[in-house]
Amino acid sequence: MKPSAATLRVLGRALTYALAVLVALWVLVPIYLIGVAAFSPQLAVYQYPRPFFPAPFSTETMLFFLKSAGVAASVRSSIVVALITLALSTLIGAPAGYAVARFIFPGRDSFRLLVVSTRAFPIVILSIPLAVTFIRWDMYDSVYSLALMHTALALPFTILITSSVFASVPRDLEEAAMTLGCNPIQAFLRVALPLALPGLAAATLFTFVLSWNEVFAAVILTVRNRTLPALVLTVLDVSPLPYRFAGGFFMLAPSLIFMLFIRRYLFTLWGRVTK
């Protein structure tokens, strides 16, 4: 008997789901295993087969990592860099995003393209001139200079996300506010900003994660004031296995949590319309 169209359709859908599950597992299983290893006693890491649950549950490995030399300082550096990046890129990027969303100005489309194209420039090519310039200007090996670099890296995303956030606030609303007695700034503060706030929060979180995870610029531009990813990367091949798992998990966690919160806005950024 030949399979009917309905069976084929069901089969096709089943295949799609199976593929989706496979891809999800491809990403999630390593993350999960890292989590398991991070919360098992240090010696459990060497066990085979790998336990699928942290048994017994222990914070020993995590504490070992956090107490290792340089980790506390680099976490502090990471947070400082991320916070400065967040503040700077929001201050610069949000107005730019608003302008792109609201105003038709000469060269708007080229500006948009320019914003994206900065990311097309591989930072590897920039690294040597960047390091040289930073040394010359006496800005080398400082968290503040690194924050500047991260701001430059984050700005395209901030501008894109905030412009899509502001574009989702109908222009009519600001115009209505202006007919009701607001000047443009009041209309923005009283109407557009409150409506855009959740999206803007998402954009800033995204920036934070971007900076928190960034490793290349951090390795090139700092020596003693390393951020966490830079530190972990440079000591990776000389550190014990539990240290790697714990470090991996510690860096993953904030990103995962933030992504969960801002998922909705990332979809909008990627062009999916969400209510």
Next chain:
Amino acid sequence: MAEIRLENIHKTFGKTVATRDVSLTIHDREFMVLLGPSGCGKTTLLRGIAGLEQIDAGRIFIGGQDVTDLPPRQRRIAMVFQSYAVFPHLTVYENIAFGLRMQRLPDAEVKERAQSAAELLQIAELFQRYPAQLSGGQRQRVAVARAIAVQAEVLLMDEPLSNLDALLRLEMRAELKRLLKEVKSTVVYVTHDQVEALSLGDRIAVMKEGAILQCHTPLKVYDFPASDFVGGFIGNPPMNFLAGQVSADGDGLTVTAGGARFHPPAAVQALLRAKPGARVQLGIRAENIEASASRLEGALSGAVLVVEPLGSHNLLTVQVGDERVKVNTHADAAFQPGQPIWLKLAADKIRWMDRESGLAIE
């Protein structure tokens, strides 16, 4: 006093001309409707009055004051948007009170005026709701209440009913009419719906391609359209137009159309004589044609093409020569498709127009 005077308003978007040297005076407390097909510049004109659109040339006066370069907030206007533009993050009460708070009125007065505006629109019981919890019709009412609450001298409305469903639109139309009589503002109302324009306006300005073709009372615009465009745009069905041949007939002129002979009134005759060789057309509304199944003196003869029963009356489409004529008949009149028919035009209701320019001969 809030007379609105527009002088030579000109506005282009890139290469498209939105309004072409438009001049118009809207009297104090008048209900002026800007009517026209989409893209005719009516919304641009309204937004120009509101100050939301910078005009390229011309001046705008409100109550004698030149407001051309003033921002919206200093123009003493309120506006209702097509999309309603109700603030989603504020409650109904805060929406209505928004304009009053911007004026820094004392709380008691804000409350009182928001209350009375809401009562006018019968939405006072929705005060604590958010717009997302309202129906389209209710949101519409909030938008109108918000505009009314500020008691602006000029109330601008941009197709306020176009997003409502047909039944609600009918109800809101009557309510708006009652309401706007009470608020005593000068109203400028933009619509593309000719029924809305006829039913609401003190005067209607019919626009096309950025220019005002005619500005008069609804009845005048309906009965005496200034051009074939106006006659065709206003009224349902649109005005009929019949091509006519002018010929000299002793002392006077005779126009032959659809096989019948007509004698234009003296004034039209004089104008026609001044322009020999001009080609004319007769404009006539469907309800000003008498239909008969038997031969009538001085009537056009034709054949019934379509019969559409509309309840209150029947709408006939009649083939006369190579032209089609829409005729209203009594609901009881038993015409059948294919049947021969004679149409007598009410002589005093014929609108004489130039066939080239489409303009009325007057």
